[in-house]
Amino acid sequence: MTETNNQKTSGSAHLILDKPLVSRHIEVDIEAGQSFSDVLKKYITKPGVAYVVLVNGVVVDQNQIIQPDDEIRCIPQIIGG
Amino acid sequence: MKTNQGLTQFDMRPEFLAGNSPYTGKVLRVNLTTGEIWVDEHGDDFYHKWIGGRGLIVYYLLKETAPQIDPFDEENLVIFAPGILTGTVLPGTGRHAVGGKSPLTNALASGEAGGWWGAECKKAGFDAVVIQGKAEKPVYLWIKDGGAEIRDASKLWGMKTGDCQEEIQKELDDSKIRVAQIGPAGENLVRYAAVMHDINRAAGRSGMGAVMGSKNLKAVAVRGKFNVGLADKEMMKITQKWINSNYKDMMGWAIQYGTSGSVKGNHDAGVTGIRNYQEGSMEGIEKLDATSIFTWLIKDRDTCNRCAVRCKLVAEHIGDLNIDPRYGGPEYESIAGLGPMCQINDPLVMIKANELCAAYGLDTISTGGTVAFTMECVENGLIDGFEFLPKFGEGAALLESIEKIVYRNELGDWMAEGSVRMAARIGQGTDQMLAVARGQELPYHDPRLKNVMGMGYALSATGADHMANLNDTFATWDGADINARLRELGMETPLKLWGISDHKIEAFFYETAFKNFLDSAVICHFYPYEYQHMVDALSGAGGWDVDLHEINTIGERIINAARLYLVREGFTDQDDALSARTFQPTKEGPIAGKAMTPDQLRDALLRYYKRMGWSEQGVPTNEVLERLEIR
Numbered sequence: 001m002t003e004t005n006n007q008k009t010s011g012s013a014h015l016i017l018d019k020p021l022v023s024r025h026i027e028v029d030i031e032a033g034q035s036f037s038d039v040l041k042k043y044i045t046k047p048g049v050a051y052v053v054l055v056n057g058v059v060v061d062q063n064q065i066i067q068p069d070d071e072i073r074c075i076p077q078i079i080g081g
Numbered sequence: 082m083k084t085n086q087g088l089t090q091f092d093m094r095p096e097f098l099a100g101n102s103p104y105t106g107k108v109l110r111v112n113l114t115t116g117e118i119w120v121d122e123h124g125d126d127f128y129h130k131w132i133g134g135r136g137l138i139v140y141y142l143l144k145e146t147a148p149q150i151d152p153f154d155e156e157n158l159v160i161f162a163p164g165i166l167t168g169t170v171l172p173g174t175g176r177h178a179v180g181g182k183s184p185l186t187n188a189l190a191s192g193e194a195g196g197w198w199g200a201e202c203k204k205a206g207f208d209a210v211v212i213q214g215k216a217e218k219p220v221y222l223w224i225k226d227g228g229a230e231i232r233d234a235s236k237l238w239g240m241k242t243g244d245c246q247e248e249i250q251k252e253l254d255d256s257k258i259r260v261a262q263i264g265p266a267g268e269n270l271v272r273y274a275a276v277m278h279d280i281n282r283a284a285g286r287s288g289m290g291a292v293m294g295s296k297n298l299k300a301v302a303v304r305g306k307f308n309v310g311l312a313d314k315e316m317m318k319i320t321q322k323w324i325n326s327n328y329k330d331m332m333g334w335a336i337q338y339g340t341s342g343s344v345k346g347n348h349d350a351g352v353t354g355i356r357n358y359q360e361g362s363m364e365g366i367e368k369l370d371a372t373s374i375f376t377w378l379i380k381d382r383d384t385c386n387r388c389a390v391r392c393k394l395v396a397e398h399i400g401d402l403n404i405d406p407r408y409g410g411p412e413y414e415s416i417a418g419l420g421p422m423c424q425i426n427d428p429l430v431m432i433k434a435n436e437l438c439a440a441y442g443l444d445t446i447s448t449g450g451t452v453a454f455t456m457e458c459v460e461n462g463l464i465d466g467f468e469f470l471p472k473f474g475e476g477a478a479l480l481e482s483i484e485k486i487v488y489r490n491e492l493g494d495w496m497a498e499g500s501v502r503m504a505a506r507i508g509q510g511t512d513q514m515l516a517v518a519r520g521q522e523l524p525y526h527d528p529r530l531k532n533v534m535g536m537g538y539a540l541s542a543t544g545a546d547h548m549a550n551l552n553d554t555f556a557t558w559d560g561a562d563i564n565a566r567l568r569e570l571g572m573e574t575p576l577k578l579w580g581i582s583d584h585k586i587e588a589f590f591y592e593t594a595f596k597n598f599l600d601s602a603v604i605c606h607f608y609p610y611e612y613q614h615m616v617d618a619l620s621g622a623g624g625w626d627v628d629l630h631e632i633n634t635i636g637e638r639i640i641n642a643a644r645l646y647l648v649r650e651g652f653t654d655q656d657d658a659l660s661a662r663t664f665q666p667t668k669e670g671p672i673a674g675k676a677m678t679p680d681q682l683r684d685a686l687l688r689y690y691k692r693m694g695w696s697e698q699g700v701p702t703n704e705v706l707e708r709l710e711i712r
Contacts, residue, residue, distance in 0.1 A: 020334060020342075037575075041559075046330075050558040052350040052578075059351055059530060059671045061578040062557050075350040076334070077343070077554045 011068025017043055021051055021076055030066065037062040040074065050077045082116035084220055088228030089118045093206050093307065100310035103169050103622040104128055108137075109207040109229055111222060113296050114155060114214030118229050123208070129625065130710065132635055133164030135191045136601035137209050138180030139642045142189070145213075148649045152184035152288075153270065153295040155215035161202065161261060161301060162209040164603035168200035168309035168386070171317060171618055172324050173608035175200055175386030178600060179261070179284035181292050185272040185447070185499050186520040186544040187650060189643050190287035193548070193600055194261075195385040195393075196279040201259040204305030212298065221262075221300040223253065226307070234299040239265060241440040242277045243407040249302050262300035263290040264442030266487045270294050271497040273447035273522075277439060281393075281409030282385075285444035287521060287543055317621025320614045331562070331609045332390050338371035339382075339392035340413035345370040347413065348421065350554065351530045351672035354523065355421040356473055357453035358516045358662045361670015365426030369416050374428045379410055385605070392607065396432045404432055408439040414547075417525035418449020423456060423479050430476030434483060441487040447499060450522025452482045454500040455492070457514050463507055467492040515660035518545035519652075526552070528663050529676040533585050536685050537593065539657045542643035548606055549596040551589045553578060562609035563592055569612045569629060579675075581685040590692050594636030601639055638709040641693070641701045645711065654699035657686050 010033060017026040021044050030039055036053050040062065044051065051074040053062050066072065091109075096102040108121040131140045138160045150156050163177040177199025183190035202210065206227035219234040237245050246260045259279060267274035267290030274290030275283040293299075311317050334342055347353045348366045355363045367373060374396070381395035394410025411419070411432055419425065419434040438445045452471060456478075459470045469491055471478035485493025495503050501520045504511040516523045521544025528535025530553070537550035555561045556576040564574035567588055576585050598615065599606060610618075612629035619625045619632075647656075659682060666676040690697060694705040706712050 020337070046333075050555040050561045052352075052554045052557075054350065054671060057671060058673070059578070059675075062575075063577060075346045077346065077350065077352075077552070 013066045013068060013070035013072060015039070015043070015072045017074055021046065021074055032066045032068045032070070034066055035063055036060065036066060036072065039066065044074065051075055052077055082114070082217060082231070084231050084233040086230065088223070088225060088230045090228040091120050091206070093227050097206075097307065097310065100308050101312055102310050103165050103312070104133070104208050105203065105206050107207055109210045109224065111210070111212045111229065111231065112214040113212060113216040113220065113231070113298060116231060118231070121211075128165055128623065130635075130638065132598070132601035133167065133208060134162050134178040134193070134601035134603035135180065135597060136635070136639045136642075137162040138178060138191050139189065139639060139646060141211055142180070142182065143642060143646055143649070146182065149651055150182065152182045152187065152292055155296065156213065157182050157292055159212040159289065159292055159296065159298065160209060162603075163199035163203050164601050166602045166604060166618060166622055168203035169311060169317070169622055170387065171321060172328070172387050172389065173605040173610070174603070175388055176603040176605055177202065178603055179276045179289050181289055182650070183287035183289070183544065184270070184291045185288040188519055188544060188652060189542040189646055190289050190292070191543050191600070192284035192286040192289065193603055194276070194278045194282045194284040195605065196259070196282035197386045198259045198261050198278040198282075198303060199603065200309070200386040201303045201305055203309045204307050205303045206305060206307055210301060212296065214296065216297040219297050219299050221249065221298065221302060224301065224303045226305055237299050238268060241265070242280050242442055243405065243440060245300060246280050249300060253302065255304060258302050258304045260300050260302045262442070263293045264440060264487075266441045266443045267291050267294035269487060269489050269497070271443065271486060271489070272499050272502075273444040273451070275438075275442050275444045277442050280407050281439045283439070283444065285446065286546065288444070290442050311622055312624030313621050316617060319617045320610070320621065323614060324608065324610070328390065328608070332607060335390050335392040335607055338375065339394055341371040341374065341394060341411060341416060343413050344416050344420075345372070347417070347525070349671065351670055352525065352527055352554070353417045353421050354516060354525050354527060356424050357422065357457045357514060358523070358527065359457070359667070361667035361673055363421045363424060363426060366421060368426050369420045369428050369431060374432070378404065378428060378432055380406065383409060388605070390607070396436070398429065398432070402429050402433045404429075404436055405440075408436040411435040411445070414525055415445035418446050419479065422449040422453040422525065424473040425476055425479055427476050430479060434479050437480065437483045441483070443483065443487065446524055447522040448483060448486065450516060451486075451496050451500045451503070452479060454503065454514060454516070455482070455496055458503075458507060458511055463509050463511060464492070513661040516662040517660045518658065519656060521545045523663070527672065528659060529666060530554070530672045532579065532581050532677055533589050535659055535663060535677060536581055536682060536689065537589065539659050539682065539686065540689065542647050549593055549600055551585070551592045556588065562611065563588075565609070565611050566595060567591065581681070583688060586685065586689050586692055589689070591633060593640060594633045597636040597639045598632050601635070634709065638711060641705060641709055642711050644695070644699075644701050645706070648700055654686070654690075657699060658682075
């Protein structure tokens, strides 16, 4: 997992997405070196959902750069009550 | 004072009777000491300026209460305030606010509740109800079709909310009467007692239930025959059509599970407070999530006036612990407070605790926070002298704690005062265990993850509040409604997750203005309305010619008026703070090692003061107050 915003790397990371962010369970290998937000906007297109990005179980900023071997999950967020 | 004297009747404005106005122009006034009932009449200027809801509450507190009164002084006000849009045809407007001076925080109390009470109050002919004084014996207020009456409530005193509502409806022979009321918690002056509506809809925060109890006011029952009108029905249809076309997609989360659908996700993302905000994860959290409780405990769904979403849960169970469906079901905040905060992962216990809070009239957030704080004190051997000492993870201890709080038995008498007063009583460094802001227990959105939310807790005039706030984790995604609003204002989106940049302070400035507008209009925060929708809605409702900047100005006015109230009540910039626990990182879990420092928070506050045009001491300047026409 990266600690800097601009680091560019090569290799692959693993993305896992579930409902309700996507219509069905997705597991896919993706290229490292891109920002989380750039990658995720291609996969999560449903309106009305927000999410937190976790890499290896730890919360990261979506503007950070994906590193090789990252396991990426997204947790949907709602507020209220 | 005499009771049961019949309704004192007031004439309604012709525009309201004709269905051309969303407000009646009349605020019902009641003095419980003298028994007097009268109305304040307000013109268009008043509604343009204060809208209703929180705005109206702050207006009356500043105008009519003396500075620094005790919240249980009979001079304190209990204000029920629907807003300009409450009761209209616009979806999401089945809400109203309840406020006064808080006995928990000594600051502003202003909480919103859903259901039907607010719309029924407007239909009964009143834009708000302002109650002062103290009755010599238990009473309730009966409001019907432009009239009001103070009635004897001696036989209702001591009843749980479900029984009390049924009794009032039976006494007045109308099952459609809407009842706002307190349970035994409010009667016994528990400082975080809620005002309950329709049995299970709470104006929960800040203890207005106890203020009602201090006045011997058990309930306010309403029934109305008037239609809440519109100045321009065609204009209102613009926003109606937009939300009706989009809510199924944009509010799918609420339609599916309500807020209970966020329990496991929030836990996994580090949002939820666990074991009094000490831990980063809890075993068995999935048992509390909607995906689990819907399979065996949630039997129905419920909704509010003018809402097709039906996000409210109805739980029912017969077994070792019976669950009474009259008391609805738990929201995310209630699940988090009565679950992981106390290390409870048994859904039946958690839902029973939620039922008890609704039946006795308790705020679930402060109840969970105070019980968890007590459990940590007990775990560390800092409380003794009591036979009953609750421990983390013990479901029976949580349920017994609630009973003891409500009736102020043994340790419950301490817990009924809230965690801050408990820490002051116990000493021994227990202030380091507090998770509070301005004396109120934190909602379950961890400021160690959501830094701007934390700043919002510190600034909130009502004590820690997650609703009139900015949600950091929402704002990192461009599709969130907050970002649509920010783009309407020309701001760049999305926001970064961590920290409190100037960009995030600018977003907080606008978002809190918008949320204060919503809490005054009064509109459900779950609806993804943008500025233009509110501009069109105000035009449709009142025939007003406003733009999005006027929406912000209204919100900014209410924030500044509330700040002025805080200053008047003796609060300073030193009270814009978070308690110690929020600066202590967890050792494990999704946000391990993360926390703001007190210096980082102070720096952010100073930048916010500057953005607001306040002094470095956080006091609104005369220039700001004059611009906003506050004085």
